[in-house]
Amino acid sequence: MAAIMFQGTGSDVGKSVLVAGLCRAFTNQGLRVLPFKPQNMSNNAAVTMDGGEIGRAQALQAIACRAPLHSDMNPVLLKPQADYCSQLIVHGRVAGDMTGLNFREKRAALLPKVLDSYHRLQSQADLVIIEGAGSPAETNLRGSDIANMGFARAANVPVVMIGDINRGGVIASLVGTKMVLDDGDNAMIKAFLINKFRGDPALFDDGYHDIAQRTGWQGVGVVPWLRDLHLLPAEDAVTLSTASPSAPKKITIACPILPHISNFDDLDPWALEPDVDLIMVPRGQIIPPHADLIILPGSKASIADLAALREQGWHIDIAAHLRRGGMVFGLCGGYQMLGDTLYDDAGVEGSASMAQGLGHLPITTHIGPTKILQPASGTALGAAINGYEMHMGITQPSTPNAALPPFARLDHGHSDGAISPCQRIFGTYVHGIFASAPFRHALLTRLGAAGSGTDYHAAVDSALDSIADQLTACLDLGKIAAIAGLTDNRS
Incomplete structure (x- = not known):
């Protein structure tokens, strides 16, 4: 020993x-x-x-x-x-x-x-x-x-x-x-x-x-x-930075670096896609207008990061991106921000508060003291997914009994996330979802490209x-x- x-x-x-x-x-x-x-x-x-x-x-x-x-x-x-x-x-x-x-x-x-x-x-x-x-x-x-x-x-x-x-x-x-x-x-x-x-x-x-x-x-x-x-996941957000300029690629994905960004290794599998240029957007810079997809990442403090997002003017960039026909993907805290309202009545993330979301999905989130930690597998966009949930919020349709198309069907019988009526805004609580090569392919197909098929875990x-x-x-x-x-x- x-x-x-x-x-x-x-x-x-x-x-x-x-x-x-x-x-x-x-x-x-x-x-x-x-x-x-x-x-x-x-x-x-x-x-x-x-x-x-x-x-x-x-x-x-x-x-x-x-x-x-x-x-x-x-x-x-x-x-x-x-x-x-x-x-x-x-x-x-x-x-x-x-x-x-x-x-x-x-x-x-x-x-x-x-x-x-x-x-x-x-x-x-x-x-x-x-x-x-x-x-x-x-x-x-x-x-x-x-x-x-x-x-x-x-x-x-x-x-x-x-x-x-x-x-x-x-x-x-x-x-x-x-x-x-x-x-x-x-x-x-x-x-x-x-x-x-x-x-x-x-x-x-x-x-x-x-x-x-x-x-x-x-x-x-x-x-x-x-x-x-x-190829290995980084642990500290201080390692996040914008990449050096490279030759133009077929697809540009942009992700704003939020102050309390979490589980950002969710993005690592995109490095395996030769057609994809992943741009991490630091404070003080706009989200590139030529981006095909904006990913709002996970957050340890969704309400505080939502305020920071607005302070940077990124909410304006996201709205303009959607008007141009772009696609937005919210992961966990990013999914919560895409909704109508976030409530933290118990002060889980600090002081008790509420905030108006970006209003791109008709959902409301109540942040609570119970933490959900569990593996998650199923299908999304017609492809197999395999990841995990890690969050302290419960998200529901803003209008009771409203029919909201789920993003994923999970193997334990529940649905997850939401898809907008325009089919260009997605939200999910499933971390690790981009590690699935079939799912990356399904998402890239919607953007006019094809996935490499490379197995992230094998890499x-x-x-x-x-x-x-x-x-x-x-x-x-x-x-x-x-x-x-x-x-x-x-x-």
């Missing part, structure tokens, strides 16, 4: 991808591997087999392990939904709201729940690979930390420190991390690695040895910029194998296994 933890000198140093790649590399050796992250903060989440939710990165890591998703893999999840306030998920279920201040006060009380999850996973695996959060060098957060050294010391798990050379200052970031940590924390760190190196790694030999000499940590390798990285799986092979070539997996305490007792 070996374990190893990967922490980083800062956020976005590549911890999630490296853990996913190593999960697949050791799984491919025939080991039972499981991923773990004590505490995560993300609005990109996935539904688990036990009816809970975990961060998208841990879902990807579970896929890398070829293991079913379980809430124990990410026992504490914070989902930002308003300024200074996040929804707290513990063991996959909503456990209230937390502000930055009261979370710092109550975080230590969550450590026993974190350790319970970790020990359950440990009993089921040959190796648990653990991802830290942010940086352990934030000394102001150390007192009640459960995400980095607080967990590592409580669980007695050795640590490998990751430095990101792409952002510069990697020697100072690694050496500086050692300098600000106390002796007990430093004793947990057994090695370091360098990530995101461009060019010949031999050019960094002197720096690599300098880090080892100054820290006393052993180096386990230098990781190049990984191929196929773009992700292939990318994980490719990244595992690259890590096997550049990292010393023997050293990593030894640090983890892995003993090969397989017959």
